[in-house]
Amino acid sequence: MTQISPDRFPFAIVGFDLDGTLLDTSGDLAAAVNHALSSAGRPTLTTDQVRPMIGGGSRHMLAQGMAATGGCSEEELDVLQRRLLDYYEANIAVETRPFPGCLDALDTLAGMGVRLAVVTNKLEGLARTLLDALHLSARFDTIIGGDTMGPGRGKPAPDPVLAMVERCGGGTAAFVGDSIYDVRSAQAAGLPVVACSFGFLQQPVETLGADAVIDGYDDLIPTLRTLGARP
Numbered sequence: 001m002t003q004i005s006p007d008r009f010p011f012a013i014v015g016f017d018l019d020g021t022l023l024d025t026s027g028d029l030a031a032a033v034n035h036a037l038s039s040a041g042r043p044t045l046t047t048d049q050v051r052p053m054i055g056g057g058s059r060h061m062l063a064q065g066m067a068a069t070g071g072c073s074e075e076e077l078d079v080l081q082r083r084l085l086d087y088y089e090a091n092i093a094v095e096t097r098p099f100p101g102c103l104d105a106l107d108t109l110a111g112m113g114v115r116l117a118v119v120t121n122k123l124e125g126l127a128r129t130l131l132d133a134l135h136l137s138a139r140f141d142t143i144i145g146g147d148t149m150g151p152g153r154g155k156p157a158p159d160p161v162l163a164m165v166e167r168c169g170g171g172t173a174a175f176v177g178d179s180i181y182d183v184r185s186a187q188a189a190g191l192p193v194v195a196c197s198f199g200f201l202q203q204p205v206e207t208l209g210a211d212a213v214i215d216g217y218d219d220l221i222p223t224l225r226t227l228g229a230r231p
Helices: 026-039 047-053 058-068 074-090 102-111 124-133 159-167 180-188 217-229
Strands: 013-016 115-119 142-144 173-177 193-196 212-214
Touching: 013 159, 026 047, 026 058, 026 074, 047 058, 058 074, 074 124, 102 115, 102 217, 115 159, 124 142, 142 159, 159 173, 159 180, 173 180, 173 217, 180 193, 193 217, 212 217
Parallel strands: 013 115, 013 173, 115 142, 173 193, 193 212
Antiparallel strands: none
16 A cells, blocks of 8 residues: 555544444344334334434434334333344344445555544444454544443534544544534534435435535545645
8 A cells, every 4th residue: 555644634533433434334223123123013114214213322213213113111212222232232243334435445544644533322332343343443543432421422412522532642633424413523523524425314414514525435535635725
């Protein structure tokens, strides 16, 4: 791989959301949701139905699935979330794969000396288990989950993105995600944010308020260069 001086790239750190940004986890997450729904005697959902429910963590995703099939109490949600998580952990990387071009983009950034990070609302333990299963963990300087910072401090709070910058040693940083949680968290932390139109969108990508939008990983590095050149 050709080594490029990091002086020519505007960001010392680039952080990524996980589900719908780095990885297409929709098939495995839909299977976990449907396992929980079936155990409660509910009809199952298609992957396309589950996809826009992803991004706010497992409880939020399951609550939307339950709402779509008749609603539930908080007590029932407690029980079913545990079933969902147990099933998901046991079947975490059956269908999950990186999005096209993702690994090449990570290689290029790393070759320029950029420090890479994951900031997700997935539980940290599950995020690490998934990245380990795909042999990707070593690519990242830090992995921050929805529970890492404590209750109520996952995205869209700025806390995990600020912690990402600190853990990566400080410096100029940008964030890449696919949801309003990603955009709000990054902007609250004072970072430019790139939205992925190929992600698990809960709303039209142009309404997220990101600084830029990419349609694929081939667009990422040129887009980050453009953002870094803005005054």
